[in-house]
């Protein structure tokens with residue numbers, strides 16, 4: 001986790017530009033996740049944003065739910081600072097510099113959202129444990145949605161997903177940066193799993209209506225309801 005924290009502390013200032021060069025259809029993916037939250041826009045929902053980064057997801061949530069109260073959690077202090085700046089117009093956001101795997105979720109949430117963060121959890125056991133904790137942290141009828149990178153179900157698809165991802169990066173970034181920085185970082189810091197494993201673990205943690213609401217090869221938005 002130290003490497004992940006260091007990486008995102010370093011990237012905080014340039015993150016918003018870089019993420020579009022790294023992730024295909026990033027804005028569409030976030031839009032799909034926020035539209036899956038099944039409440040009236042006027043409801044003062046309580047939301048948890050895990051690995052909030054620079055606050056893009058929380059901002060999109062506030063744009064759809066102006067009365068939402070949001071808890072933003074991120075390991076990297078500089079990312080939280082960027083979120084505070086982006087959301088400075090709002091006074092109903094709480095900020096926590098913390099590891100979401102160790103965080104005690106005390107409030108009841110209407111929605112838990114996370115984007116491009118949970119694949120940093122190293123083991124399947126820790127991933128499953130977090131799903132179980134999130135299920136407990138949700139109110140009855142609450143939802144959890146995760147926008148994240150996933151692996152293919154077989155070797156062919158896995159390779160295809162990688163090719164689709166790297167061709168997006170090669171279009172937007174110098175070749176040396178892709179091969180010398182982003183691919184090695186991915187190999188060192190990212191632990192994505194198959195989407196069908198996520199579905200099983202979500203159901204196993206008690207989630208209902210488990211579904212994939214958006215997908216582009218190795219990028220997907222999925223989740224369920226309590």
Ligand SMILES: C[S@@+](CC[C@H](N)C(=O)[O-])C[C@H]1O[C@@H](n2cnc3c(N)ncnc32)[C@H](O)[C@@H]1O
Nearest residue numbers: 008051052053074075076099100115116117120
């Ligand atoms: C790729 S960024 C995504 C940021 C944001 N969610 C978005 O999609 O724009 C991943 C973020 O997750 C945070 N992160 C990774 N592991 C974490 C953990 N265990 N606890 C809290 N934050 C974590 C990183 O610090 C980083 O800010």
